[in-house]
Amino acid sequence: MTTADVLSPNTGGTTMPVKPPKRRIPGWAKGAIWGLLAVGVLAIASYATGVNTLTSTNTAHTALRLALPILLCALGGLWAERSGVINIGLEGMMILGTWGAAWGAYHGGVWAGLISAVVFGALGGLLHAVATVTFNVNHIVSGVAINLLGLGVAKYLANLVFTPLSGNPRQSPPVPKFDTYSATFLSDWLSDLEKMQRVFISDLAGILNGLVTEVAPLTMIAIALVPISYLVLWRTRFGLRLRSCGENPVAAESLGVNVYLHKYVAMIISGGLAGMGGASLVLLAGGADYLENQTNNRGYIGLAAMIFGNWRPGGLLGGAALFGYADGLQLAGGGTAVLALLYGAVILLAVIVAVQLFRRQWIAAALGVVGAGALYAIYWTNDDLPSDLIPYTAHFVTLIVLAVASQRLRPPKADGALYRRGED
Known part of the structure; x- marks a missing residue:
């Protein structure tokens, strides 16, 4: 049977058919579908423009490295x-x-550098918690102050510690990097597929090859933290209490949850x-040692990736991948590759317009046509493209994506609200 018969008091005791609830597509399946769609769009754009850089192993590898700081900040x-x-x-x-990271790695190796980076970042988070949770300082004001303080403290410490070692207050001496590992047999097979130049198959092989070649332990840890964060926040009592805050x-307080503790x-x-x-940014192979202004606003892009992902781990992973890819593409292929990416965006907008027309959402479809035309x-x-604009590709993508995604966002209801224990 496809329907269930239930007794309805409003119909004199007659049976009424009730449709079973629709099965929802799991989040991981939606992510896989979107990923394959993205590869398909890039494959068509690569074939139409003749720019193989869009789906090359080098682009995917560079994008992965550049997406990590955005992912972790998100x-x-x-x-x-x-x-x-x-x-x-x-x-x-x-x-x-x-x-x-630079200070710890210089004195104790890469793992000491990683632990030191986590500790210094956690101290910044603790300071933000003291200001916003304990003293009820406006969250935006406190966050801006943390950014200025972090920049000033890093400059002071670099001048104090690195100047005697490297002679340059804006740069650390050379520090060790994480070793990298490759799935040799899989990588060789994917390289052969990529060289065959078959539409979609070779493109998918090139992207996957970049993800399994010369991978550092820090990369594996960062990716593993995505499902770990989901399991902790959505599948444990601690996560339920934290989200209730x-x-x-x-x-949450009325039910016995220590709101202050969970926020801290x-x-x-x-x-x-x-x-x-x-x-x-410091410890991965291919990256620079510590440099002043090294982050280049990636913290803000990470925040944008989180918003784009609708405050969900899987969604922010997609946002980080998008922004990392845009950043990696301009390094690997320059202005020509970025122009080819615009062609791919036109194809994607054409698909979106077709969907909007099917749903009879005429205004959204019209806006899509205007955007695709531009x-x-x-x-x-x-x-x-002008060389001065190419380094800001990721920033432009951030603005466009946030503008498109703004209609479906649902932040936590008390996000940014000032809270004091015992008050309504």
Whole structure:
């Protein structure tokens, strides 16, 4: 039977058919579908424009390395905001993490550098918690102060510690990097598929090859933290209590939840994750040693990735991948590759417009047509993009994605609200 017969008191005791609830597609399945769609769009754009860089192994590998600090900062923002604390200070905590990573790695090796980065970032998170949770300082004001303080403290410590070692207050001496590992047999097979130049198959092989070649332990840890964060926040009592603090702290308090404690724990974890994001800039092979202004606003992009992901671990993983890919593409392929990406965006918008027309959402479809036309005009009228604009590709993508995704966002209800124990 496809329907269930139930006794309805409103129909004189007759039986009424009730449709069973629709089965929802699991989140991981939706992510896989979106991932395959993205690869398909990139494959078509690569074939149409002749720019193989869009799906090359080098682009995917570079994108993975550049996505890690964004991913870790986004996870830090997730922990903070699920507890009800807006963490604009991710950038400052990340800066502290870069200095801590260089200092720890120089004196004790890469693992000491990673631990040091987490500690320095966690201290920034603790300071933000003291200001916002204990003293009820406005979350935005406190976050901006943390960013300024992190920058100033890192400059002072670099001048104090690194100047005698390297002679340069803006740069650390060379520090050790994490070793990398490759899945040799799988990588060789994927390389062969990529060289065959078959549409979609070779493109998918190139992207996957970049994800399994020269992978550092820190990369594995960062990716593993995504499902771990989901399991802790959504499948444990501690996670339920923490999220209740971000939804309704007064109700949580009435049920015996120590709201202050959970917010403090969330902020310390948030800062530690941001510090780990700073460590990924310093300790991964291919990255630079500690440099002043090394984060380049990645903390803010991580916050944007979290918002794009609708305050969910899987969604922010997709956001970090998108922003990391945009950043890696401009390094691997330059302006020509970015223009080819615009062509792919036109194809994606055409699909979205078709879906909107099917749903009879005429205004959204019209806006999609205008956007696709503007992007295609940029692609058609330019052979290359100005070199001054190329480094800001990820920032432009951030603005566009947030503008598109803003209609479906649902933040925690008490996110950013000032809370004092015992008050309604």
